[in-house]
Amino acid sequence: MNLSWLIRSQSLVTLASGMIYPYYLLFLKNLGNSYSKYGLAFAVFTISSALVSQWLAPRLDRYSQRMLIASSMGMMAAMLAFPWVMSYSVVLLLQLLMGICNAMQKMSERQLLADYTIPGGRGAAIGNYHFWTTVASGIAVVLGGYLIDWLTINVLFYFSALVYAASAWAVWRMQKADRGKESVQAQKTKSVNG
Amino acid sequence: MAKKTIAITLLIALSVITYFRTSSADQNPYLVTDYSRLHPVKVERVVKGKEETQLIHLLQDARKQHLKVSIAGQRHSQGGHTYYKDGIVVDMTGYNRILSIDREHKKITVQAGATWEDIQEAVNRYGLAVRTMQSQNTFTVGGSISVNAHGRDIRNGSMIKSVDSFRLLMADGQIKQVSHSENAELFPLALGGYGLFGIILDVTLLLDDDELYSVNTETMPTADYVRYFMQEVKTNPDIRMHIARISVSRGSFLTEMFAKNYTLDHSEPLEKYSKLTVREPWTAPGKLLFQLNRSFDWGKTLTWDLQTAFFTEESGELISRNNAMRAAWQFMEYDQPDSSDLLQEYFIPVRQFDDFVEAMGKIVRSENLNLLNITVRYVNEDNEAVLSYAKQDMFALVCLFNVPLSSKGQSHMEQSVRQIVDEAISRGGTYYLPYAGYPSLEQFRAAYPEYRLFFQKKLQYDPGELFMNTFYEQYKGGGAE
The missing domain is CATH 3.30.465.10 (Uridine Diphospho-n-acetylenolpyruvylglucosamine Reductase; domain 3)
Incomplete structure (x- = not known):
């Protein structure tokens, strides 16, 4: 059950990121006059992602679900901010923020995927996970194109922010289910012991 | 499994539809x-x-x-x-x-x-x-x-x-x-x-x-416009810029106008307004509204009513010349395959304006053209440029049409535009050359001797x-x- 919520929440994440990603590249290219400047924006993203991963690592097992929520909320904030950006330095700042979110999301999803599966029985679950997140991203990117054609790229950013918010809600829902399970488990243990 | 089949079929169907929808030559990135x-x-x-x-x-x-x-x-x-x-x-x-x-x-x-x-x-x-x-x-x-x-x-x-x-x-x-x-x-x-x-x-x-301008919008019947412009606008040297719009709404088709004047204003210091505006506000709702204007008669009425109300409401607003010369455009961006928004522009001697608008209206109606808007500007006589479009003082009518890009749609547009150009030329007018070359060689030669x-x-x-x-x-x- 929790695996389904993980898949749901992360399909929403790939939906949100998938709809913006290819167009985001165009958006960034328009900001920079040179390709190297545009490369730099991505380097900043990887630097913050790599650095923060080392701080997150020891906390991952304990806080992975919270990290997923924080990641989605952070991405939501970045999506809401992008249409208002008027300088390259702010783009770099947002790249920094998105790098942090990326580390939280990538690390937690892998950790939870491992937690929710058992060795020797992971193939089907990972297959499911990959299928749904990829299909979500595919649908998102086609619909994103239509959305920009009919409205504007800014609307796409806002729409993506909304989907990130939904993904945060789905993780929260998963966390709640986990806690419910834990308390049932605890009660069972208690009654057995008692 | 059933869910997966549905999802992947949906994605493939969406992609196939998009492929065919965007397969026309106007969407080919390798053509110019x-x-x-x-x-x-x-x-x-x-x-x-x-x-x-x-x-x-x-x-x-x-x-x-x-x-x-x-x-x-x-x-x-x-x-x-x-x-x-x-x-x-x-x-x-x-x-x-x-x-x-x-x-x-x-x-x-x-x-x-x-x-x-x-x-x-x-x-x-x-x-x-x-x-x-x-x-x-x-x-x-x-x-x-x-x-x-x-x-x-x-x-x-x-x-x-x-x-x-x-x-x-x-x-x-x-x-x-x-x-x-x-x-x-x-x-x-x-x-x-x-x-x-x-x-x-x-x-x-x-x-x-x-300079600092106060922007004022006035509505009037099309029949009053020439008198209004010649008596109230042209004679007032403080009015530096002017633009008017003619209604394409069904209820007031080509019979109503509003005019926007930019009048020199000294009531406040220019510095307060001279910062350049960099963002175009309301692009997404504007784009949506303009899409309704393209698609439906009621959309045209809604657009005209909202535009008139908006600009009338804004009357009295102060704006610097530099800011007045950066009109919004993003809301009109249109990339849909197989059709395009094309401009045509007719220069009509001042006194012939009413008569031409009426003649053009008849053609637009009988040919069922999708006319999205008409703006009117005033152009001073220019005898200098060899291909001058204004051998006397003229009104320029800039008409935006939504046109199918198919060969059938194009030949229909061509013969319709040629009728309109004939009306312009017969009144001593011309048409503007930067736009689609619908007019015939003979019309070109008549307009540009x-x-x-x-x-x-x-x-x-x-x-x-x-x-x-x-x-x-x-x-x-x-x-x-």
Whole structure:
């Protein structure tokens, strides 16, 4: 059950990121006059992602679900901010923020995927996970194109922010289910012991 | 499994639909066209103009290889002026440096690929402003000069009046300084020359002071407009800029108008309003509304009503000249496959205005054309440009049509436009050449009687016809006769 919520929440994440990603590249290219400047924006993203991963690592097992929520909320904030950006330095700042979110999301999803599966029985679950997140991203990117054609790229950013918010809600829902399970488990243990 | 099958089928179906929806030639990224998306062709290559010497070498190479050269800015002209099949397109948008600003004499020298926005950003801090340009500021200076543009300013005439001089790279590789005193013959040819006389390298423009305007909108029946303009607008020297719109709403089709005047205002200091606006507000709702305007009669009524209410409500608002000369445009962006929003513009002698609007309305109705809006500007007489569109004081009616790009849709549009052009010509009017070449060769010749001189001079300065474009091919009519 929790695996389904993980898949749901992360399909929403790939939906949100998938709809913006290819167009985001165009958006960034328009900001920079040179390709190297545009490369730099991505380097900043990887630097913050790599650095923060080392701080997150020891906390991952304990806080992975919270990290997923924080990641989605952070991405939501970045999506809401992008249409208002008027300088390259702010783009770099947002790249920094998105790098942090990326580390939280990538690390937690892998950790939870491992937690929710058992060795020797992971193939089907990972297959499911990959299928749904990829299909979500595919649908998102086609619909994103239509959305920009009919409205504007800014609307796409806002729409993506909304989907990130939904993904945060789905993780929260998963966390709640986990806690419910834990308390049932605890009660069972208690009654057995008692 | 069933869920997965449904999901992947949905994604594949969506992709297939999108593939076929965007498979028309106007969507082909390997073909070159202009803003109209009409007549896409394969070109030899697109070269970014960077340096003067590079451009000279480029022309040398083209001559050697017997290739034609077309010159492009933002490619907002719509009649194939910026490309030619199998030719080289010189993209001048990167050739856009501001070279010097002479504050004392109010002049600026820029490379031709600079946009009006670049100029506004450069001169605004000195309290200076552009004298004449189109309503929007996204076009390149070279492009605007090549079409002898005009705009909302009613005191300065068309573009040609605000150009001091320019340097022109000729077909033989020579660079000529062109002004009213040097190589003066080339001035009214290359200005409004549609890229046929050479590559405009850099331009010195005359500037004006930035000023503060109060914007006021008044509505009126179309029948009152000429009197209103001649008696209340033209005679008031404080009104510096003016634009009007004619209703295309079904209930008031071509019978209602609103006029927007920009009147000099001294009630507050300019500095308070001189910061340049960089964001276009309400783009997404505007785009949606404009889509309704394209698609439905009720959308046209809604757009007209909201526009009129909005501008009337805004009456009294103060705005700097530089900010007034950066009209919104993003909400009109339209990339849908198989149809395009195309402009047509008719110049009509002031006294013939009512009569022409009525005649045009009949054609639009009987041919069932999807007319999205009409703006009206005033253009002063210009006897300088060889291909002058205003041999007397004129009203310019800029009409935006949504047009299918299919050959059937195009031939219908062509014969409809030709009827409208006939009405314009029969009233001593003309039409604007930067737009789709629907008018016939005969109509072109009737509207631009100086065409012989224009094409003769073209061959004199460029005997090998190195500078070539689809517009020239269409209207040169088998060479200068």
